[in-house]
Amino acid sequence: MSEPLLQAKNIEISFGGLKAVSNFNLSIYPDELVGLIGPNGAGKTTAFNLLTGVYQPTHGDITLAGERLNGLPPHVLVKKGIVRTFQNIRLFRTLSVLDNVKVACGLRTTYHVLDAIFRTKRFWKVEQEMDEKAKSILKVFHLEEYAEEYAKNLPYGKQRQLEIARAIATDPKLLLLDEPAAGMNPTETQELMKTIEFIRSFYHLTILLIEHDMKLVMGICERLIVLDYGKIIAEGLPQAVANDPKVILAYLGDD
């Protein structure tokens, strides 16, 4: 197998005396779609926060394509290619849908403040490119008709889509989705699954997702990692994991 894109070695973080995540090892290979599942409070989101620089691990190393990421703040990790969405939607609520995406497009564009102030040719050229890029991404998510709408006015499902669209606009290598289907109805979930499949191949993304919706997880994930009490208890193909006694025990308890 090729080199892993993202690797976490022996990661541990504790809050006070509580070890929220410990002995966490993770290797994600390019173009994979991996699911991270586990009962409530298992430490899934904490793991995400560790991988995206929101928390710094008390132990262990995180590397992206061989480069050590420890100690880097979230916005730097985004530039390196790790981007995430949130369990509770975090949009720029009173900016337009288009501007939500454009903020993210701004990450990899370069013009100087002076270009902006004196409205140089370079400014207009880059702005136009950003505009086109943002609109093409909105098109992929069928959001182009809402472009000038405030983000907060979108229906719930569309807001989730917009959050993914915004993440895509940063040109990531690795996309981390934190419960993308939370609160969606079955039709919306179906649509979301298709979108995830599509953007994955269209933008050549490696995806790690946290999800409770087992239909979605079983439907699209190639590999599953199960977390309980901050530790990985099972790992492997979806079907194998679903039948693992340890996993069943973690979810249902023993009699």
Added chain:
Amino acid sequence: MKTPNRSMVSFGNVQKRYLLNFVSCFVLLVLVQVFMGNIHGTNYLVILTINCCISIILAVSLNLTTGCLGEMVLGHAAFMAIGAYASAILLKAVSMPALLGFFLGLILSFLMAGLIGFLVGIPALRLKGDYLAIITLGFGMIIKSLLEVLNFTGGAAGIDGIPRNTTVVLSVLMVMVVVAFLFTFMRSRFGRSILAIRENEIAAAATGVPVTQVKVLTFALSAALAGIAGALYAQYMRSISPATFHLDYSIEILVIVVLGGLGSFTGSILAATILVILPEFLRVFNDYRMIIYSVALIIIMLKKPGGILGRFEFSLSKLLIFIKTQFFRRKVKDHE
């Protein structure tokens, strides 16, 4: 509800639009020069206009942090004070021709206020909301006290005998420069980053916006622009003292910003003008002046909590297009 159409996509017409704005600014400047340029600096109308200009610059600069970045600041007058004292001290020390002195004083004020804003911003912007408001409030008090005790700032008496370099044309010109700067700045990727932080700090960071950096630089920029207002003030009043830059003044600026609409520069300009002129009209009522003024504020806030203009921005080209379509429609109707 649609957002105010702020897309910059009609690139084709953009040169025309900018030219239109440029020409109308120039015409306005010429008009100011023709009608007010030769009147003595202590004329009532001139005083009023320059006061308006200073208030506008203070309001739009505070709007950058409070409206666009979303951080409450209660010590804006302190940055104005730094600007005022910086240019006053320079102009007292070195004598030079009026115009050169004006711009050198202005640049020094800009840099000094910006530098202090930067230094204050680094620790202060770690905090949010009320806490930041209290830190900036404390900072404002410290600056005022320092100005009262330091030797080179002239103590409580302040500095007088500053050359009067500020003219009405220069004031209006500076308003135009500052406002044009803020518009172009906010409608760029930098402005979008600032708005993103106001909307959701965590999401902004997760979208690649260097939050702390942007916050500190925006705060410093806002302080630097307040420094410009200070330079105009010092070179107009000819004497400055710490008492002017009291907490009340900071709050007055904040009132203008909130009243005009957080995030609307047009609103700030409008509110600043109204709040400078309104008390003058109310002089007739003399004793009840401040009561009427305060009641007016309360009524506006109750009726329009988002400020007079909300987030609306004025656009000359859009106004012209609007007038044209209205006029055209009437003509068609006449035919029928």
